[in-house]
Amino acid sequence: MDERERPRLFGNRWADAVGPGGEPDRDRCDCLDRRGGSNKAEVAFHPDRQDTSAPGWLHLLQLVDEAAADGREVFKPLVELSPAERRQIVTLPAGIAGLTEVRQLVLYGSNLVRIPPEIGAMTNLAEFSPYTSRRLHWLPYEITRCRKLRDSTVSTRALYGNFRYRPPFPVLRTVDDDWERTSVDPGRWGGGAVHACSVCAGPVPDRELRRRWISLAVATDVLPLLVNACSEDCLDALPAPAEGYASAPHLGGPGTVSTDIR
Structure with missing residues (x-):
């Protein structure tokens, strides 16, 4: 065969990022379904709550503790979970804050719907790879602390708001009589309890929580980032959004992402 006719072979970058197969390891997501050629007019947060008694969660806690103890630089926890266990994981434990030596975090093909703000404490993180985690629509603003x-x-x-299809963002609720700092409905608020300001890391006084979306490089x-701020000053300290996206931090809802699209 002529050398020019030989088929090109490409290595599988994710060959060692996939755990054992078998039964389904993730749930279907139609949040940003484009069948029919158009985006949904409105979207909502995934309401999934993490079952902290599930075998997959307990196994993940063990893996996080081991990684923190041995100071490893590469962390691929899902590889060590069974398909059933991977499906039980919809967020990561706050203990990831202890993974200060991890440089590469691989979450390929996860069933995650949110990442906790504690990712901001992973100060040596250099590579973040949740590829094909198709239920993961947003990230916490705290990831910007990973310098x-x-x-x-x-x-x-x-x-949310991706440059290809411009799907809308969920509307962010304002603090009202339903707000309970330590018991937050993820389907209404997007995540769990709010312990600190996304911007200054200080406490958030009761009834002072301010929430915004911002798209940043x-x-x-x-990435679409969710900000939980303690004051107007912290909102004012947010950087300018990425070019071609909404020009200021916003509350979400239909029409927001069309602002400033070029």
Whole structure:
């Protein structure tokens, strides 16, 4: 065969990022369904609550503790979970704050719907790869504290406000009589309890929580970030959004992402 006719072979970058197969390891997501050629007019947060008694969660806690103890630089926890266990994981434990030596976090093909703000404590994180985690539509603003983060591999078509389809953002609720700082409904508020300001890391006084969406370039992708701020000053301290996205932090809802699209 002529050398020019030989088929090109490409290595599988994720060959060692996939755990054992078998039964389904994630749930279907139609949040940003584009069948029919158009986006949904409104979207909502995934309401999934993490079952902290599930075998997969307990196994993950063990893996996080082991990684923190041995100071490893590469953390691929899902590889060590069974398909059933992977499906039980919809967020990561707050204990990831202890993974200060981890440089590469691989969450390929996860069933995650949210990442906790404690990711901001992973100060040596340089590569973040939740690729094909198609239920993961947004990230916490705290990821911007990972100053060494230079490389990301995210399924951008699954993100709110992504540059390809411009799906809308969920409308952010304001603090009202339903607000309970330590018992937050993820389907209404997007995440769990709010312990600190996303911007200054200080406490958030009762009834003073201010929430905004902002699209920022993080590593190699523009990501939709959720801000939980303690004051107007902290909102004013937010950086300028990425070019071509909404020009200011916003509350979400239909029409927001069309602002400033070029």
